[in-house]
Amino acid sequence: xxxxxxxxxxxxxxxxxxxxxxxxxxxxxxxxxxxxxxxxxxxxxxxxxxxxxxxxxxxxxxxxxxxxxxxxxxxxxxxxxxxxxxxxxxxxxxxxxxxxxxxxxxxxxxxxxxxxxxxxxxxxxxxxxxxxxxxxxxxxxxxxxxxxxxxxxxxxxxxxxxxxxxxxxxxxxxxxxxxxxxxxxxxxxxxxxxxxxxxxxxxxxxxxxxxxxxxxxxxxxxxxxxxxxxxxxxxxxxxxxxxxxxxxxxxxxxxxxxxxxxxxxxxxxxxxxxxxxxxxxxxx
Ligand SMILES: O=P(O)(O)OC[C@H]1O[C@H](O[C@H]2O[C@H](CO)[C@@H](O)[C@H](O)[C@H]2O)[C@H](O)[C@@H](O)[C@@H]1O
Numbered sequence: 001x002x003x004x005x006x007x008x009x010x011x012x013x014x015x016x017x018x019x020x021x022x023x024x025x026x027x028x029x030x031x032x033x034x035x036x037x038x039x040x041x042x043x044x045x046x047x048x049x050x051x052x053x054x055x056x057x058x059x060x061x062x063x064x065x066x067x068x069x070x071x072x073x074x075x076x077x078x079x080x081x082x083x084x085x086x087x088x089x090x091x092x093x094x095x096x097x098x099x100x101x102x103x104x105x106x107x108x109x110x111x112x113x114x115x116x117x118x119x120x121x122x123x124x125x126x127x128x129x130x131x132x133x134x135x136x137x138x139x140x141x142x143x144x145x146x147x148x149x150x151x152x153x154x155x156x157x158x159x160x161x162x163x164x165x166x167x168x169x170x171x172x173x174x175x176x177x178x179x180x181x182x183x184x185x186x187x188x189x190x191x192x193x194x195x196x197x198x199x200x201x202x203x204x205x206x207x208x209x210x211x212x213x214x215x216x217x218x219x220x221x222x223x224x225x226x227x228x229x230x231x232x233x234x235x236x237x238x239x240x241x242x243x244x245x246x247x248x249x250x251x252x253x254x255x256x257x258x259x260x261x262x263x264x265x266x267x268x269x270x271x272x273x274x275x276x277x278x279x280x281x282x283x284x
Contacts (some may be wrong), residue, residue: 004263005275007239015237018211023063023280025210028056028199029224030269032070032077034217035243039184043142046080050267053081055273056090062280065207066092069196071188071220072099073103073144074110075128088272098181100191100219101198115146116191118176121149123162126189135166136161139272147181147190158185183218184249188204193227196220199228204231215241215269218252225258243269 007013017022019026037046038058039084052199053196070077074096078084081282084105093106101112126141126148132199138155141148150169152161158257162185169187173180179192204212214221214228227237242259244251263272 003259004272005217005279006270007260008251008262009260011232012239014217015211015232015260016213018237019213019239020276020279020283022210026064026207027067027204027209027212028059028064028273028276029067029069029203029212029214030056031196031216031218031224031243032068032072032081034227034245034265035221035269036068036081036182036266039245039247039249042137044080048081049270051084051270052266052273053086053089055270055277056092057086058277059087059280060091062277062284064091064276064280067200067203068092069095069099069200069214069221070221071098071183073097074103074112074144076144077104078103088211093203095196095203097144098190098194098223099196100146100194102199112146116177117218118178119148119174119189119191121176122172122178122189126150129168129172132158133165135165139165142186144188144190145177147188148190149186151186153185162187162196181220183220184245184252195223197225198221200224201227201231204228204236209236211227211237213239215243215263215272217243217245217255217265218260221256222254222258229240229258232276241269241272243264 094103103110135153152158156159173189178189181188242255242262246265277280
């Protein structure tokens with residue numbers, strides 16, 4: 001068994017063994033940025049790590065249903081990830097916009113709720129607010145359609161810029177009935193109500209999952225962690241994987257501490273997926 005397949009917790013080891021013993025009932029669910037795709041300065045260049053798509057596609061025919069749970073709009077995740085039409089990904093579901101949106105490869109069906117008016121109001125006010133705050137050069141707005149994200153990764157002092165903007169962005173979101181989604185050098189103002197945990201739980205129940213492996217790297221993944229931890233209490237085995245940062249940033253402590261297995265970034269995730277494939281192939 002590959003090194004990547006050794007959870008550090010007893011619960012994680014048991015859960016992984018249960019998953020490998022029953023691949024037809026397994027779900028492999030992954031975050032996108034920082035997990036399937038390396039963190040890069042330009043979000044538009046966030047493509048899957050080398051081998052990631054092939055590793056995921058190899059698991060499909062082994063029985064596992066697959067899900068990508070991401071903060072990206074579903075259309076962006078499909079474009080950047082290249083998931084559509086890939087052999088082996090016929091049972092992939094993308095839970096986009098933190099689960100507010102959904103796309104199923106099996107049917108091509110896409111669902112998304114209406115965008116609340118607060119998003120347009122934030123879109124209109126955000127540039128003036130950043131100007132008023134003298135947001136440093138490099139701070140950028142990502143318009144995600146049903147949310148607005150403010151990125152600081154390309155500022156000279158990314159963390160300092162984040163601290164400067166966090167409070168006022170929170171106030172702007174609150175004024176227009178939106179929630180704040182913190183992330184890796186990003187603050188996102190988005191409609192509340194959806195999170196990766198709610199979306200994943202619905203997907204798991206509906207697909208009759210008997211185990212789930214979830215891998216994530218950021219605060220937005222904690223809802224998914226919490227959801228699968230709760231399902232663990234109901235008897236659904238689920239090894240939790242943290243994709244540790246390889247960009248020099250500190251790890252997101254809550255994610256790393258709650259994981260059964262920490263792997264070194266997307267490259268480690270690819271190794272993990274290949275390890276799963278190897279173990280499932282050996283067992284069949
Ligand atoms: O839920 P995820 O799949 O992890 O997506 C969350 C957000 O990720 C993106 O931002 C992050 O990745 C960028 C590209 O590597 C990076 O430049 C940025 O600093 C990170 O915060 C994305 O831009 C957001 O829309 C996603 O919601």
